[in-house]
Amino acid sequence: MQKILVIEDEESVRSNLLKILQFEKFHVIGAENGYVGLQVAKEQVPDLILCDIMMPELDGYAVRNTLSEDPVTATIPFIFLTAKVDKADMRLGMSLGADDYLTKPFTRNELLNTIFARLDKQAAFNIQFQEKLDRLRGSITYSLPHELLIPLTQIQQVLQTITNTSDSIDQHKIQEMTKGAYASSLRLQRQLQNFLLYALLQNTAVDLEQVKGLRGNCTSMATSAIADVAIEKAKDFEREFDLHLELQDTSIPILEANLAKIVEELIDNAFKFSPPGTPVRIESILDRNMFILYVEDQGRGMTNEQIAKLGAYMQFERKYEQQGIGLGLTIAKRLAELYGGELTIDSIPGKTTVCVTLPM
Structure with a gap:
């Protein structure tokens, strides 16, 4: 069951929205102001948020801006509810990451069509993301062990050869073999360092302070x-x-x-x-x-x-x-x-x- 958070300070409007969405079999949560909505969004992580713009103390823009700073809540589909909207307001909302606007008064069909459109878009995005993640896992599963094992095997072979034939192999040959083993060790080291660096950069990219x-x-x-x-x-x-x-x-x-x-x-x-x-x-x-x-x-x-x-x-x-x-x-x-x-x-x-x- 998909979860929808409704942040609306007018009790009658919030109550009507909750009833409509409950009838459509959504799991709905109501929040009477922006502060409560922020807390619920972070604790419950809903599938979509409906949020009024004009609210006392913490308005809808501030709610959206705060949620966008948290990687956990930043990608939740977000729809503004407003009594009126001009181009400046719309540009501000979109710059903060809003997905759509609903201008009051709106009909039941307008509400549901907007919600379903955003949920469908998010579902398509999730599928694409999962496909990319699966391809990445497949690449790691295939490439990483293969590329790390090659230099490791070369090092082992050199050490085994020197150990088994140390009495009969000449010094010049040993130097050649150890030089090759050292080159393989550098290759292995660089691959491991790149792997760790890539993981670090991916984590850094989602941390604005870093x-x-x-x-x-x-x-x-x-x-x-x-x-x-x-x-x-x-x-x-x-x-x-x-x-x-x-x-x-x-x-x-x-x-x-x-x-x-x-x-x-x-x-x-x-x-x-x-x-x-x-x-x-x-x-x-x-x-x-x-x-x-x-x-x-x-x-x-x-x-x-x-x-x-x-x-x-x-x-x-x-x-x-x-x-x-x-x-x-x-x-x-x-x-x-x-x-x-x-x-x-x-x-x-x-x-x-x-x-x-x-x-x-």
């Missing part, structure tokens, strides 16, 4: 931070001569470690998916109040569908995947968004350009 805290940081010498990461990545892939840097220095309101992480993931992908001997270009420019970073490679590229489906654990053409569980681009994208920016991808066969835009 987001505000992030945006209070600054990187004073962006060129140096970007160049250091780019050069180290080029060395990792033994492609120092493929790296081309064209950077403009400035201060950017982003934590240096997070800027470095964005750059690291984008350049890692650029080298990973482009052939040695082809250029990887890193360029930064200042455009009005925006800092724009371009990372360009001449790899196989991505289709529009692949770009549209950019998300956690997505593998683009997995048969070509070399390493990683596809979190790099997602982490870079999420970081840019947390700082009020965006990440876009423009790709054709033979050329991919990733653009990160951050407000100054």
Whole structure:
């Protein structure tokens, strides 16, 4: 049984609404003012809220604004009840997250049609969300164990070989094997760190205070931070001569470690998916109040569908995947968004350009 909360200070109106909805087999709860409505909404978490705008002490706008700050109640369908509404009032209500308006007096059919429309829309949203969640679970179930087991197995094999043949294997061979095992351990470490970072960023995104805290940081010498990461990545892939840097220095309101992480993931992908001997270009420019970073490679590229489906654990053409569980681009994208920016991808066969835009 779907639960509807009615916040209305006029007792006769509230009573009529409760009777109509009870007759339609809804589980209904009445609240005589905004304060009571807020408490009930947080305790009961209804499927939909009907709320009068003009109420003493705490009006409908304040109720909606407070509920929107709580992730638990922010997505509850919310319908304003009002004796009159002009464009300014409607814009204010919609900016606070209202889903619809009902202007008094309204008929029984108008009330029910509006409610059913909002509940149907919410049901469709819930289905889509569940489908995305199921796909994410499936990706985690398949990708995460597979990608973590590969380097772990390589490390175990090296250790087992050295243990079983330590008397007969020469020192040079042991050094080669341990070097490979160390590389596998670094790969495993990076994958685990990315997994934990992604979970942290998802939690941060729904905490307004944490987001505000992030945006209070600054990187004073962006060129140096970007160049250091780019050069180290080029060395990792033994492609120092493929790296081309064209950077403009400035201060950017982003934590240096997070800027470095964005750059690291984008350049890692650029080298990973482009052939040695082809250029990887890193360029930064200042455009009005925006800092724009371009990372360009001449790899196989991505289709529009692949770009549209950019998300956690997505593998683009997995048969070509070399390493990683596809979190790099997602982490870079999420970081840019947390700082009020965006990440876009423009790709054709033979050329991919990733653009990160951050407000100054």
